[in-house]
Amino acid sequence: MPDLALADVLAALLALSLNAYVLLGGADFGGGVWVMLATGPRRARQREVIAHAIGPIWEANHVWLILAVVLAFTCFAPVFARIMTVLHIPVSLMLVGIVLRGSAFTFRTYDDQHDAAQHRWGRIFASASILTPLLLGVCIGAVASGSVVAPTQGGFAERFVDPWLTPFAFAVGVLTLALFAFLAAVFLTMETRDPELVEDFRRRALGAGVAVFLASGLALLLSFDDAPLMGRGLMASSWALPLHLATAVSAIVVFAALWHRRYRAARLLAGLQVSCIFWGWVVSQYPYLVPPDLTVAGAAAPEITLRITVWALALGTLVLAPSLIYLFRVLKSGPAHEE
Amino acid sequence: MSDLLAARSQMAMSLAFHIIFAVVGIGLPVLMVIAERRWQKTGDPIYLELAKRWAKGTAILFAVGAVSGTVLSFELGLLWPAFMEAAGPIIGMPFSLEGFAFFTEAIFLGVYLYGWNRITPRAHLWAGILVAVSGAASGVFVVIANAWMNAPTGFELVNGRIANVDPIAGMMNPMAFQQTLHMTLAALAATGFAVAGIHAFLLLFDRDNAFHRRALSIALLVSAPAALLQPVSGDLSAKAVARLQPAKFAAMEAHFRTGTRVPLLIGGWPDMDKGETAYAIRIPGGLSFLAFGDFDAEVKGLEEFPRGEWPHVPIVHTAFQIMVALGTYLVLVSLWAAWVGWRRRDVGADRRLLVALALATPMGFIAIEAGWTVTEVGRQPWIIYGVMRTADAVTPMPA
Numbered sequence: 001m002p003d004l005a006l007a008d009v010l011a012a013l014l015a016l017s018l019n020a021y022v023l024l025g026g027a028d029f030g031g032g033v034w035v036m037l038a039t040g041p042r043r044a045r046q047r048e049v050i051a052h053a054i055g056p057i058w059e060a061n062h063v064w065l066i067l068a069v070v071l072a073f074t075c076f077a078p079v080f081a082r083i084m085t086v087l088h089i090p091v092s093l094m095l096v097g098i099v100l101r102g103s104a105f106t107f108r109t110y111d112d113q114h115d116a117a118q119h120r121w122g123r124i125f126a127s128a129s130i131l132t133p134l135l136l137g138v139c140i141g142a143v144a145s146g147s148v149v150a151p152t153q154g155g156f157a158e159r160f161v162d163p164w165l166t167p168f169a170f171a172v173g174v175l176t177l178a179l180f181a182f183l184a185a186v187f188l189t190m191e192t193r194d195p196e197l198v199e200d201f202r203r204r205a206l207g208a209g210v211a212v213f214l215a216s217g218l219a220l221l222l223s224f225d226d227a228p229l230m231g232r233g234l235m236a237s238s239w240a241l242p243l244h245l246a247t248a249v250s251a252i253v254v255f256a257a258l259w260h261r262r263y264r265a266a267r268l269l270a271g272l273q274v275s276c277i278f279w280g281w282v283v284s285q286y287p288y289l290v291p292p293d294l295t296v297a298g299a300a301a302p303e304i305t306l307r308i309t310v311w312a313l314a315l316g317t318l319v320l321a322p323s324l325i326y327l328f329r330v331l332k333s334g335p336a337h338e339e
Numbered sequence: 340m341s342d343l344l345a346a347r348s349q350m351a352m353s354l355a356f357h358i359i360f361a362v363v364g365i366g367l368p369v370l371m372v373i374a375e376r377r378w379q380k381t382g383d384p385i386y387l388e389l390a391k392r393w394a395k396g397t398a399i400l401f402a403v404g405a406v407s408g409t410v411l412s413f414e415l416g417l418l419w420p421a422f423m424e425a426a427g428p429i430i431g432m433p434f435s436l437e438g439f440a441f442f443t444e445a446i447f448l449g450v451y452l453y454g455w456n457r458i459t460p461r462a463h464l465w466a467g468i469l470v471a472v473s474g475a476a477s478g479v480f481v482v483i484a485n486a487w488m489n490a491p492t493g494f495e496l497v498n499g500r501i502a503n504v505d506p507i508a509g510m511m512n513p514m515a516f517q518q519t520l521h522m523t524l525a526a527l528a529a530t531g532f533a534v535a536g537i538h539a540f541l542l543l544f545d546r547d548n549a550f551h552r553r554a555l556s557i558a559l560l561v562s563a564p565a566a567l568l569q570p571v572s573g574d575l576s577a578k579a580v581a582r583l584q585p586a587k588f589a590a591m592e593a594h595f596r597t598g599t600r601v602p603l604l605i606g607g608w609p610d611m612d613k614g615e616t617a618y619a620i621r622i623p624g625g626l627s628f629l630a631f632g633d634f635d636a637e638v639k640g641l642e643e644f645p646r647g648e649w650p651h652v653p654i655v656h657t658a659f660q661i662m663v664a665l666g667t668y669l670v671l672v673s674l675w676a677a678w679v680g681w682r683r684r685d686v687g688a689d690r691r692l693l694v695a696l697a698l699a700t701p702m703g704f705i706a707i708e709a710g711w712t713v714t715e716v717g718r719q720p721w722i723i724y725g726v727m728r729t730a731d732a733v734t735p736m737p738a
Contacts, residue, residue, distance in 0.1 A: 062405050062406065062408075062409045063405070063438065063441060063442050063445065065409060066408065066409055066438055067435075067438050069412045069416075070412065070431060070435050070438050071435070073416060073423045073427035073431055074428060074431020074434065075428075075431070077423060077424045077425070077426075077427035077428055077431075078424055080416050080423055080427060081416060081420035081421065081424035083416070084416030084417045084420050084734070085416075085420045085735065085736060088417055088734060088736045091413060092417060095409070095410050095413050095414075095417075098406060098409055098410065099407070099410055102402060102403070102405070102406035103403060103406060105402075159735075159736075160736055301427070301428035301504075302428055302503075302504050304504065304505060304506065305428040305429070305431065305432075305504060305506050308432060308507065309431070309432070309435060312432065312435050312436060312439070316435075316436075316439035319439065319443060320439065320442055320443065320446070323446045323447065324446055326446075326450065327446045327447075327449050330449075330450050330453060330454045330458055331449070331453055
């Protein structure tokens with residue numbers, strides 16, 4: 001019998017690294033959405049700001065996704081195996097998106113500053129930036145709806161397509177895309193000093209905020225039929241109410257902050273709002289990792305593996321935290337002269 | 340194409356791609372650090388230019404490696420869910436540590452790229468050293484996981500299922516040291532010779548170019564010692580394989596019948612149905628000596644194993660021969676370059692040596708792909724040697 005508390009800690013860390021990916025990687029994906037949707041007389045300048053804000057080095061943000069994957073297969077191997085088997089198709093497509101996006105961006109940065117080449121890489125980058133969050137959301141939606149069950153019988157479609165080809169899963173996909181676009185637009189208001197561009201991104205942030213609101217409403221409505229477990233969890237769990245309140249409050253305050261052009265506050269609160277929505281999902285399906293059968297305790301690896309993983313994480317953090325602080329101090333200091 | 344073959348092909352393609360980027364990502368920061376150190380000592384701006392160029396290369400490769408590494412971490416589960424379900428609790432450990440090494444590399448690469456004018460030269464050089472060290476550490480951790488697939492330890496089999504796992508014992512598996520040493524040296528040699536080869540080629544047309552001369556000297560400083568040490572590490576690996584994976588060893592050497600005073604075969608085409616290898620040069624007692632250090636030692640042939648447990652002998656044997664042949668060429672070129680350098684003659688002025696170096700440009704990488712074919716194809720039909728067959732690990736999802 002694995003140590004319950006330890007498995008819960010690791011499940012929380014798994015959720016935390018996904019949360020970090022949603023915030024940091026999500027903003028990068030959202031940037032791609034705004035490259036696609038760049039319009040008006042300042043179109044080229046908008047794209048420039050976005051390209052500057054997400055340098056290729058931030059492909060490193062994938063480390064959070066990798067950490068989540070590694071934690072999943074180390075500590076909850078049956079969960080990993082199940083998701084990768086049943087959701088094989090959307091996960092594979094998501095990977096294609098990640099690869100295209102990362103390589104297109106790198107090539108765009110280092111290729112000729114030639115217009116045709118730049119344009120081609122830009123298009124690939126932008127399309128992949130839309131596809132990937134959509135599919136990430138579809139996967140989350142499929143898991144939340146409890147339809148990711150062991151594929152033992154049935155035809156191809158029943159086993160590998162039906163679990164995720166649902167209105168609810170796609171609603172979650174759209175919600176994820178809207179959230180990422182929202183985050184990116186809010187973050188981008190602080191990436192330029194040009195007041196016209198700041199206004200552009202402010203308007204986009206407000207628009208995306210409305211889209212988030214609509215998409216989450218849609219997902220919630222569909223959840224009663226498609227994801228009863230989650231619908232109930234969202235409503236009933238003892239954590240649910242404070243989380244919903246926090247989400248609602250931060251959403252309203254972000255809007256107010258954007259309205260009054262308080263961008264620093266808006267950035268902080270937008271992150272908070274997205275995290276609240278994310279944890280709302282996590283809490284609603286606890287103690288299940290993959291409903292309706294794989295629980296945190298039931299899917300956990302032997303205790304020794306869990307314990308060593310916690311130690312490895314602690315040790316790693318001990319090395320990484322000061323390094324990261326050092327990096328940020330270096331980045332903030334001195335002239336902005338760089339390679 | 341069967342589903343199993345499709346899955347294996349997809350994994351092989353991804354790894355073949357990733358391994359190149361990973362290897363250059365290990366080698367290039369070492370060159371970068373040496374160039375910066377020389378710049379700080381001599382003040383020669385060419386060294387600074389080299390350090391900056393190699394840093395840029397490292398950054399691009401890092402980004403591509405990050406992406407292809409993300410893909411691979413998923414593919415492990417997408418293609419081999421049963422393997423990950425069984426092995427995850429054991430080999431998750433090196434993968435977690437690899438994640439941290441990767442993150443450390445990202446952070447200090449950021450410091451390095453953006454810190455040229457912001458931190459002291461000393462701190463900057465140390466940031467570069469940390470990039471190189473954590474890059475090498477990532478490789479070591481991933482190879483440890485692969486070594487475990489070859490020599491699985493740290494668990495008990497209870498009714499055919501993995502139980503009572505011990506992840507630390509899994510990391511300390513008996514192939515870990517040999518494989519990580521071999522791969523790290525290979526990364527340094529392959530990257531170093533690729534860089535040396537390119538600059539040697541350019542020097543053929545522009546013989547007095549100081550930039551290429553300095554680049555060549557740094558690249559050789561890294562690649563030649565690594566190439567010279569590689570036969571020693573290869574010998575350690577081969578002896579471990581002979582002991583732990585006799586079927587793989589027999590396939591590498593195209594050795595079918597058990598015997599004593601077994602000859603070493605060079606070249607040749609193994610026929611799996613006849614159980615013979617045609618057209619090979621035979622060195623009497625050579626294989627017995629290489630495997631066990633004794634010309635009269637008994638070496639098990641493939642006949643000892645059921646036919647269903649043979650790897651594909653022609654592929655493994657040929658890939659092994661290619662790796663050894665290319666490695667030998669690199670050793671000879673290293674010795675030649677060392678001789679020229681030792682005679683206090685300018686390495687960049689010896690045209691014949693430059694031609695030999697230019698020819699060596701892709702050889703390290705081809706040798707790596709071949710060596711990796713040996714270790715992966717040679718392990719078949721097992722995904723975890725002696726524990727789980729590849730066919731039982733593949734996803735039920737049809738291709």
